[in-house]
Amino acid sequence: EQVAKLLEMKAAICPEEGKQKFVLKTPKGARDYNPKQMAIREKVFNIIVSCFKRHGAETIDTPVFELKETLTGKYGEDSKLIYDLKDQGGELLSLRYDLTVPFARYLAMNKISNIKRYHIAKVYRRDNPAMTRGRYREFYQCDFDIAGQYDPMIPDAECLKIVHEILSALQLGDFLIKVNDRRILDGLFAVCGVPDSKFRTICSTVDKLDKITWEDVKSEMVGEKGLSPEVADRIGEYVQLHGGLGLIEELLQDPKLSQNKLAREGLGDMKLLFEYLVLFGISAQISFDLSLARGLDYYTGVIYEAVLLQPQNDHTEESVGVGSVAGGGRYDGLVGMFDPKGRKVPCVGVSIGIERIFSIMEQKAEASEEKVRTTETQVLVASAQKKLLDERLKLVSELWDSGIKAEMLYKKNPKLLNQLQYCEETGIPLVAILGEQELKDGVVKLRDVTTREEVDICRGNLMEEIKRRTCLS
Amino acid sequence: EQVAKLLEMKAAICPEEGKQKFVLKTPKGARDYNPKQMAIREKVFNIIVSCFKRHGAETIDTPVFELKETLTGKYGEDSKLIYDLKDQGGELLSLRYDLTVPFARYLAMNKISNIKRYHIAKVYRRDNPAMTRGRYREFYQCDFDIAGQYDPMIPDAECLKIVHEILSALQLGDFLIKVNDRRILDGLFAVCGVPDSKFRTICSTVDKLDKITWEDVKSEMVGEKGLSPEVADRIGEYVQLHGGLGLIEELLQDPKLSQNKLAREGLGDMKLLFEYLVLFGISAQISFDLSLARGLDYYTGVIYEAVLLQPQNDHTEESVGVGSVAGGGRYDGLVGMFDPKGRKVPCVGVSIGIERIFSIMEQKAEASEEKVRTTETQVLVASAQKKLLDERLKLVSELWDSGIKAEMLYKKNPKLLNQLQYCEETGIPLVAILGEQELKDGVVKLRDVTTREEVDICRGNLMEEIKRRTCLS
Numbered sequence: 001e002q003v004a005k006l007l008e009m010k011a012a013i014c015p016e017e018g019k020q021k022f023v024l025k026t027p028k029g030a031r032d033y034n035p036k037q038m039a040i041r042e043k044v045f046n047i048i049v050s051c052f053k054r055h056g057a058e059t060i061d062t063p064v065f066e067l068k069e070t071l072t073g074k075y076g077e078d079s080k081l082i083y084d085l086k087d088q089g090g091e092l093l094s095l096r097y098d099l100t101v102p103f104a105r106y107l108a109m110n111k112i113s114n115i116k117r118y119h120i121a122k123v124y125r126r127d128n129p130a131m132t133r134g135r136y137r138e139f140y141q142c143d144f145d146i147a148g149q150y151d152p153m154i155p156d157a158e159c160l161k162i163v164h165e166i167l168s169a170l171q172l173g174d175f176l177i178k179v180n181d182r183r184i185l186d187g188l189f190a191v192c193g194v195p196d197s198k199f200r201t202i203c204s205t206v207d208k209l210d211k212i213t214w215e216d217v218k219s220e221m222v223g224e225k226g227l228s229p230e231v232a233d234r235i236g237e238y239v240q241l242h243g244g245l246g247l248i249e250e251l252l253q254d255p256k257l258s259q260n261k262l263a264r265e266g267l268g269d270m271k272l273l274f275e276y277l278v279l280f281g282i283s284a285q286i287s288f289d290l291s292l293a294r295g296l297d298y299y300t301g302v303i304y305e306a307v308l309l310q311p312q313n314d315h316t317e318e319s320v321g322v323g324s325v326a327g328g329g330r331y332d333g334l335v336g337m338f339d340p341k342g343r344k345v346p347c348v349g350v351s352i353g354i355e356r357i358f359s360i361m362e363q364k365a366e367a368s369e370e371k372v373r374t375t376e377t378q379v380l381v382a383s384a385q386k387k388l389l390d391e392r393l394k395l396v397s398e399l400w401d402s403g404i405k406a407e408m409l410y411k412k413n414p415k416l417l418n419q420l421q422y423c424e425e426t427g428i429p430l431v432a433i434l435g436e437q438e439l440k441d442g443v444v445k446l447r448d449v450t451t452r453e454e455v456d457i458c459r460g461n462l463m464e465e466i467k468r469r470t471c472l473s
Numbered sequence: 474e475q476v477a478k479l480l481e482m483k484a485a486i487c488p489e490e491g492k493q494k495f496v497l498k499t500p501k502g503a504r505d506y507n508p509k510q511m512a513i514r515e516k517v518f519n520i521i522v523s524c525f526k527r528h529g530a531e532t533i534d535t536p537v538f539e540l541k542e543t544l545t546g547k548y549g550e551d552s553k554l555i556y557d558l559k560d561q562g563g564e565l566l567s568l569r570y571d572l573t574v575p576f577a578r579y580l581a582m583n584k585i586s587n588i589k590r591y592h593i594a595k596v597y598r599r600d601n602p603a604m605t606r607g608r609y610r611e612f613y614q615c616d617f618d619i620a621g622q623y624d625p626m627i628p629d630a631e632c633l634k635i636v637h638e639i640l641s642a643l644q645l646g647d648f649l650i651k652v653n654d655r656r657i658l659d660g661l662f663a664v665c666g667v668p669d670s671k672f673r674t675i676c677s678t679v680d681k682l683d684k685i686t687w688e689d690v691k692s693e694m695v696g697e698k699g700l701s702p703e704v705a706d707r708i709g710e711y712v713q714l715h716g717g718l719g720l721i722e723e724l725l726q727d728p729k730l731s732q733n734k735l736a737r738e739g740l741g742d743m744k745l746l747f748e749y750l751v752l753f754g755i756s757a758q759i760s761f762d763l764s765l766a767r768g769l770d771y772y773t774g775v776i777y778e779a780v781l782l783q784p785q786n787d788h789t790e791e792s793v794g795v796g797s798v799a800g801g802g803r804y805d806g807l808v809g810m811f812d813p814k815g816r817k818v819p820c821v822g823v824s825i826g827i828e829r830i831f832s833i834m835e836q837k838a839e840a841s842e843e844k845v846r847t848t849e850t851q852v853l854v855a856s857a858q859k860k861l862l863d864e865r866l867k868l869v870s871e872l873w874d875s876g877i878k879a880e881m882l883y884k885k886n887p888k889l890l891n892q893l894q895y896c897e898e899t900g901i902p903l904v905a906i907l908g909e910q911e912l913k914d915g916v917v918k919l920r921d922v923t924t925r926e927e928v929d930i931c932r933g934n935l936m937e938e939i940k941r942r943t944c945l946s
Contacts, residue, residue: 030536058508150883410623
């Protein structure tokens, strides 16, 4: 504290010295989006938002920070990754870690018992960033959630349908959505002989099966988590299973598992879910996978995670590891944690992990020849001779006022060549050229940048002609 | 720190007790946006973004936090309002205070010497909130800036044109854009006898003229800032002036002011600016106002501020005080503060203060009879009898897949009346009703919610019919 003050004072006294030491960068794990990246981001968001709207969702927004205690006790071991704000007097605040806990807080605070909403916003985690693989400390989440007491598995199936629609629309290649249920996991832990108190921690270990081998998972269970090798082996028999309706039927007949009430409930609902997924025509991309466990504490029922199956880009090794691009599940207890009377609001939702998708789309855009336009300008107002600034200002203003996207160079006397070059660089398709002769004749020379064709257009017809031409392309 | 840990431990041991003390709220000065507010927000953003795009702007995004030192020394006295993050090891971070300083950091870091960009994002100020008047600690700014070395006043005039277009499109009633120039202010301070070192602090005092009387401003100048009454009176003669081209001409002839180089430059540019504003057809809403000073340190030339002239809502007194809804100016030195070699990039920009506009629009929406829809659903898939869940799931899925915005109730056997009621509550215009008979006949009963008319439509023509009907409305 005192050191910081002294350094600040020093910087104030010797600004030159301070300037030299200053590092020009964004904070660790955070990044700027340049206009090209923003164009891609807009495209991705449009696809996602139009899907959410197609499913009748409303949208809400919450502050970037919450009272620290709102986040306390919601994230298990991950709580250490929460960004806290400095105590500057007043309330203790933290940056949001996800959009789910703020959503639950919002529902409890406003006593809302049912809503279907989406929320697209940045969340913050003091994790180890791996920026080339799309892992940041500040990153977007696109969440869709259905809150309310409804008949089983109908909203759950819709969440999976949404993931399927979005991943298909984004054209990222083949994908698989793994599905499991916390009740099935808890049931199988029970019948395998795991003590109740170790359910959640064994869950985290199981969740690593997509990254490390069963042998390594087993040795963590036995070595770090203190299970006996026999118990671990019994778990191993189950969690390496994956399949569809057939596997569900099989497990419903399993002599041990079928004795457990939780597992039976979970498997019954899983069967129902798969029947709905068949009706939705998406069951081919869904796998009932007993190794899926998900990290967060708050899930209580169905859980799921979508993974991209193929590397998007063969010449970089990084892209193989893109992994999970969406995940979610049912969390029926979270809202109750906030409600003063503990009233529960059952919820199910999904979060699309946009940053990894951005990375893939950016790589694609770079690899392709196509030039990404970062503006939508339809016409540049240009002049062929000097001293026509006033005329250009008047024309560009008329264009703006009739809703046409127009630009002009901010120079008194720009050269025609420079004006045409600007159009080629930025992808502006049309140029409206003013000259002494055109002004006398009451016309504007309209030039097509690609074909270089020029036609004189009556000043009165110009807007219409520009609209007609840019509507076609 | 220790106390916090103990409290956390206690909460973990006795969760019930912890729960009772927990306050369910958003942080001071921050708020949630509910779906209705989001619908208004979307409408306002669409108007603003389409204006920015009409003027050929690209967009960028920057992190919500910056290195603390990036913000140091940029905001003068307001620096105390910056939110700092807790030191959790690693870099010292602060939440952004505006979008201008991050923009300048971005330009310097990426060595960009010209760009026209907009940026819409939340900024953070630990100010005293007045939420009923749209003053928050977390609030949106919509910034448009032009960076680059250009001929004088052309980009500056475009910024004013943009403010004019946006305020007109938002239909908030009459407005006035006040314009001044820091060089004119500095020049007049000099000729009035203010010592150089007091220019900035006298600027802040002058800036209060829109809220307090000249007498109070004068007494602050003399009492707090230590000017002699004579100097203050000389300033008073100037800063109470406002007008148009006529006033500019007059001041250019002013025997004292015309002797000062800075003032002469400022007045010359102001004249040019007004000529351009006349060509843009917006000079009637612009006032050259010598009392406008703006709070921030970094302005170097033209400055401006837009105010709404009429109360929007006669029956609340609050709405009279809406005040400034946009502001900005030229800051030619800011990028140079970040550049290791001090290279300058001249910039001019404007920031639209959206929260005040939201407040007005929300009040308007509440006052009007019109119901704001928060979803875009075109059709509800409903059933007239029981046991048709599977058929509803199949139909709604077909609709989604052909791009139609559709919903169904998440119940196995909903009553028809409840389904129709849901449409009336949420504004869904059409219902596609399935029944045993319809399924046999291969049709769907399409019902118009407002007119209650029902027609049987061939299943194969349903999508087209829905699109046709919802396109018309």
